[in-house]
Amino acid sequence: MKLHRIQALLFRYLYIYPRSIPRILDIFIWPLVDVLIWGLITVFLQQSRPDFPLSLLLGAVIFWDFILRAQQAVTISFMEEIWERNLFNIFVTPIRLYEFLFATFLVGIVRITLIGISLGVSSFILFNFNLFSFGFYLVPFVINFFIFGWILGLLATAILLRFGQSAQVIAFAFTTFLQPLIAVFYPVSALPKFIQPIALAIPATQVFEGMRMVILQNKFPMHNFIMAGILNIIWFIIAINILYKMFNYVIENGKLLKLVD
Amino acid sequence: MLSLLEVKNLTKTFGTFTAVDNISFSLSEGEILGFIGPNGAGKTTTIQMLLGLIKPTSGSVFIFGKDMAKYRNEVLSEVNFSSAYVSLPGNLKVWENLYTFARLYGVKKYKERVSELVEFFEIGSLFNKMYGSLSSGQATRVNLAKALLNKPKLLFLDEPTASLDPDIADRTRKFLKQIQIEQGIAILYTTHNMMEVEELCNRAIFINEGKIITQGTPNKLIKKYGLQDLNEVFIKIARDI
Ligand SMILES: Nc1ncnc2c1ncn2[C@@H]1O[C@H](COP(=O)(O)OP(=O)(O)OP(=O)(O)O)[C@@H](O)[C@H]1O
Numbered sequence: 001m002k003l004h005r006i007q008a009l010l011f012r013y014l015y016i017y018p019r020s021i022p023r024i025l026d027i028f029i030w031p032l033v034d035v036l037i038w039g040l041i042t043v044f045l046q047q048s049r050p051d052f053p054l055s056l057l058l059g060a061v062i063f064w065d066f067i068l069r070a071q072q073a074v075t076i077s078f079m080e081e082i083w084e085r086n087l088f089n090i091f092v093t094p095i096r097l098y099e100f101l102f103a104t105f106l107v108g109i110v111r112i113t114l115i116g117i118s119l120g121v122s123s124f125i126l127f128n129f130n131l132f133s134f135g136f137y138l139v140p141f142v143i144n145f146f147i148f149g150w151i152l153g154l155l156a157t158a159i160l161l162r163f164g165q166s167a168q169v170i171a172f173a174f175t176t177f178l179q180p181l182i183a184v185f186y187p188v189s190a191l192p193k194f195i196q197p198i199a200l201a202i203p204a205t206q207v208f209e210g211m212r213m214v215i216l217q218n219k220f221p222m223h224n225f226i227m228a229g230i231l232n233i234i235w236f237i238i239a240i241n242i243l244y245k246m247f248n249y250v251i252e253n254g255k256l257l258k259l260v261d
Numbered sequence: 262m263l264s265l266l267e268v269k270n271l272t273k274t275f276g277t278f279t280a281v282d283n284i285s286f287s288l289s290e291g292e293i294l295g296f297i298g299p300n301g302a303g304k305t306t307t308i309q310m311l312l313g314l315i316k317p318t319s320g321s322v323f324i325f326g327k328d329m330a331k332y333r334n335e336v337l338s339e340v341n342f343s344s345a346y347v348s349l350p351g352n353l354k355v356w357e358n359l360y361t362f363a364r365l366y367g368v369k370k371y372k373e374r375v376s377e378l379v380e381f382f383e384i385g386s387l388f389n390k391m392y393g394s395l396s397s398g399q400a401t402r403v404n405l406a407k408a409l410l411n412k413p414k415l416l417f418l419d420e421p422t423a424s425l426d427p428d429i430a431d432r433t434r435k436f437l438k439q440i441q442i443e444q445g446i447a448i449l450y451t452t453h454n455m456m457e458v459e460e461l462c463n464r465a466i467f468i469n470e471g472k473i474i475t476q477g478t479p480n481k482l483i484k485k486y487g488l489q490d491l492n493e494v495f496i497k498i499a500r501d502i
Pocket residue numbers: 253254255258275278280298299300301302303304305306307
């Protein structure tokens with residue numbers, strides 16, 4: 001792992017942020033829209049159930065955004081190189097695939113930090129919701145969600161490598177497909193019985209279950225977090241293996257210059 | 262003379278189709294080798310194999326005496342590549358692009374190196390422009406600057422002058438000639454412009470349907486076929502098979 005190469009890529013992705021309107025929207029406007037919608041739904045629910053906790057939906061949508069944005073940080077970085085016909089240039093430098101992936105991981109951290117601030121501030125101003133009311137629990141939440149988002153990013157990138165640019169819609173919608181199973185806004189018990197074990201095999205589902213325990217029962221469900229940690233490790237190993245397989249597929253089949261079409 | 266590149270029995274099949282068929286050749290220090298042949302002959306596939314971005318079906322590639330299958334990343338720090346079919350990110354400025362690649366190659370004192378190249382290729386006025394806004398001639402010069410950032414000993418150029426007007430193409434060749442003379446860089450060069458090969462290349466290899474048909478200095482090839490110029494040689498070879 002060479003620091004100068006990772007730094008090179010990190011700068012390369014951050015150069016574009018200040019002057020790219022879609023990216024600024026991504027960080028500041030979309031999170032605000034999410035907070036508005038779920039905050040207002042909560043206000044509406046509180047009209048008939050005054051004790052409905054503010055954090056249940058607002059906390060959920062904020063954490064959901066963490067996952068989604070972490071995933072996008074990886075996928076967009078990669079997509080960016082395909083769009084710009086630059087992937088070949090990158091891989092004729094001495095860079096290794098894992099260095100590239102690590103750089104996208106760091107881009108993700110930068111994005112999440114900015115989006116986290118944007119979400120935290122807007123939900124505080126608009127609905128007087130303090131994200132830090134989760135206190136210490138925020139740390140395991142954020143780490144687990146972020147890692148899971150990154151894993152989804154690796155899987156989406158694997159799809160791009162295997163099927164090229166034409167699969168970008170799938171690669172980007174991928175995380176949203178999983179959303180019902182992740183049980184972001186409702187407990188796993190609301191899902192059909194036979195789907196529940198599948199849902200619980202997803203690391204983020206465990207964390208959202210844990211989050212609801214914290215909010216509704218003020219208990220920290222250690223087992224959810226241990227499960228989430230173990231599942232994240234398993235998912236990560238699988239995702240990284242799939243990604244390397246797909247990269248080898250590209251090298252084997254001479255697809256690196258052909259990902260564009 | 263020291264051989265920088267040794268290619269032995271290199272073959273690539275995609276399914277049942279053989280794109281590159283058992284080719285062997287070498288490239289010496291300071292030599293510009295024209296790698297020419299009709300569309301679909303297998304030039305780009307070969308170059309990608311040499312750079313380790315397509316896995317050969319069989320055969321070997323040694324660069325600086327090192328097996329690319331084993332020492333790829335080490336070798337790549339002293340090699341570079343440019344082509345009209347890849348581009349640098351259009352949403353980065355020229356300097357951002359050059360700094361990024363200099364850092365990727367781990368160039369020491371990279372700002373100085375970039376300044377040298379900017380001066381050499383006369384792209385100072387483009388330094389602050391977005392790469393995406395450049396004309397193809399301007400972009401080509403920036404691409405070449407990128408390709409020289411790490412002072413490569415071996416340079417792969419796949420149709421670098423495609424889409425350039427004759428004037429800019431001529432200036433680009435002068436740059437390349439100067440680099441070869443001053444820095445002794447070896448270049449593997451593909452083009453469809455035979456005049457360019459006569460002017461620039463010390464030696465040329467003709468390939469067609471993945472196989473090497475003939476090779477030699479441009480003059481020898483013209484004599485061998487008893488023709489006027491390399492263009493006629495190209496047409497004869499392309500049609501006779
Ligand atoms: N990934 C691939 N899968 C299947 N066939 C391929 C692949 N890449 C190249 N080919 C085929 O291999 C042959 C050689 O292609 P290549 O791009 O190497 O030719 P070339 O000599 O560079 O041609 P040009 O002068 O047009 O650039 C072509 O017939 C092409 O269709």
